Amino acid sequence: MAGENIPVAANVLGTIGTVFWCIQLVPQIWHNWRHKKTDGLPASMMLLWAVCSVPFGVYMILQNVNIPLQIQPQIFGFFGFVSWGQILYYNHGYSQLKATLLVIGSCLLCGGLEVLLILTLRIPYRKGITWPDLIFGVIAAIMLAVGFVPLYFEVWKRRGRVAGVNWVFLSIDSLGALFSLFALAAQGTFDILGGILYLVVFLAEVGLFASHVIWRLRHRKLVRAAKESGKSLEEFLAEEGDGKDVENETKASSVVQTPAEHGVRVPENHENEAVASTSREDRDLERGPD
Numbered sequence: 001m002a003g004e005n006i007p008v009a010a011n012v013l014g015t016i017g018t019v020f021w022c023i024q025l026v027p028q029i030w031h032n033w034r035h036k037k038t039d040g041l042p043a044s045m046m047l048l049w050a051v052c053s054v055p056f057g058v059y060m061i062l063q064n065v066n067i068p069l070q071i072q073p074q075i076f077g078f079f080g081f082v083s084w085g086q087i088l089y090y091n092h093g094y095s096q097l098k099a100t101l102l103v104i105g106s107c108l109l110c111g112g113l114e115v116l117l118i119l120t121l122r123i124p125y126r127k128g129i130t131w132p133d134l135i136f137g138v139i140a141a142i143m144l145a146v147g148f149v150p151l152y153f154e155v156w157k158r159r160g161r162v163a164g165v166n167w168v169f170l171s172i173d174s175l176g177a178l179f180s181l182f183a184l185a186a187q188g189t190f191d192i193l194g195g196i197l198y199l200v201v202f203l204a205e206v207g208l209f210a211s212h213v214i215w216r217l218r219h220r221k222l223v224r225a226a227k228e229s230g231k232s233l234e235e236f237l238a239e240e241g242d243g244k245d246v247e248n249e250t251k252a253s254s255v256v257q258t259p260a261e262h263g264v265r266v267p268e269n270h271e272n273e274a275v276a277s278t279s280r281e282d283r284d285l286e287r288g289p290d
Contacts, residue, residue, distance in 0.1 A: 006066045007186055014068035014183035020176030021072050025079035028169035032086040040164025042150035043092065046084035050106065052143040053077025054114045056197070059137035061118055062125050063191055069180060074111070081106050137193040144197060148204040155208065160215035162208050163234065170205050177201040 032038050057073035085103035088094040094102075121132050155162055181198040184191050216223055226236035 007188060010183050010186040010188075011066045011068065013179050013186055014066040017176050017178075017180030017183055018068035018072045018075075020172050020179060022075045024169055024172040024176055025076075025083055026169075027172065028166040029079065029083055029086065031166040031169070032083065032090060036090055038087045038091045038164055040154050040158070040162070041083075041087060042154060043084060043087040045147045045150045046080050046087060048143050048147035050077045050080030050084055051110060052140055052147065053080065054110050054117070055136040055143070056140035057114050058117045058121065059133055059140055060194065062121060062133045063137075063194065065191060065194065066183060066187065069183060069194075072180070074114075077110060078107060081110075134193065137197070141193065141197045141200060145200045145204070151208070152204075155211055158215075160211045160218075162212040162215075165208070170208060174202055174205045177205075 028041075032041070053073040053076050057070075057077070060073060061070050081103045084106075085099040088102065089096055089099040117136070121136075125133055151165070154164070177198040181195055181202070184195050184198070222236075223233060226233045229236055
C-alpha cells in the first residue's frame with residue numbers, strides 16, 4: 001500500500017499519465033465515426049478493456065496510489081465502452097438506440113459494481129487482509145493482456161499489418177502507460193502489480209508498432225503503388241480484396257498498365273495508321289498469294 005505522503009513528482013507524472021489515458025481513445029472514437037466502420041478493431045478487445053476498469057479501479061483505489069491514477073480506470077472504462085458501442089453499431093448491425101442503451105447500461109453496471117466492491121473490501125483491507133485486493137489486481141492485469149489477443153489475431157490474419165486502429169490512439173496510450181509507470185516508481189514504494197499492468201500495455205503496443213513497420217518494409221512496392229494511386233493504403237487494399245491476401249497485394253503492386261491507363265494519350269494519326277495497317281493485312285490474307 002502506498003504511503004499517505006505522495007511525492008510531488010509522483011503526482012505530476014501520474015497526472016500526465018492520466019491525461020494521456022483520459023484522451024487516448026478519443027482519436028480512435030473519432031476515427032471510427034469519421035470512417036463509419038471499425039474493420040480490424042475487435043469488439044471483444046474493447047469490451048475486455050472496458051470491463052477491466054472495474055478490477056483495475058478497485059485495486060488502485062484500495063492501494064491508495066496518487067489520485068490521478070485512482071481516477072484513471074474509470075475514464076478509461078467509459079471511453080472503452082463508447083468505442084465498443086461504435087463497433088456494435090458500425091460492424092455488427094446493432095441499431096443506434098440498442099448500442100447506446102448497451103453502453104449506458106454497461107457503464108452504470110460496472111460503476112455500481114466497482115463502488116460496491118470498494119466499500120466491501122475496504123473493511124478487511126484496513127485490518128491488514130490484502131489478498132482480495134491483490135486478486136483484483138491480477139484479474140485486471142490478465143484482462144488487459146487478454147484484450148490484446150483479438151487484436152493480434154487480426155494482425156496475424158493480415159500477415160503483420162495493423163488495420164482499423166488509430167495510430168494517434170496507440171501513441172497516446174503507450175505514453176500514458178509509460179508516464180503512469182514512472183509515477184509508480186516516483187512514489188518511493190513501487191507497486192509491482194500496477195507496474196506489471198502498465199508494462200503489459202506498453203510492450204503490447206510497441207509490438208503492434210514493430211509489426212506494422214516490418215510489414216511496410218516487406219511490402220514497399222505495394223505502399224508505393226498506393227501512394228502513386230492517390231489513395232490511402234486502406235482504400236487501395238480494400239479494392240484488391242481487403243489486403244488479407246499478400247499474394248494479391250504483391251500482384252497489385254506489379255500490375256503492368258497500358259499507356260492509356262497511365263493517362264498518356266495516343267496521337268490520333270498513330271491510331272489511324274494502326275487501323276489502316278490492319279485493314280491492308282486483312283485484304284492480303286483474303287486475296288491469297290499471287
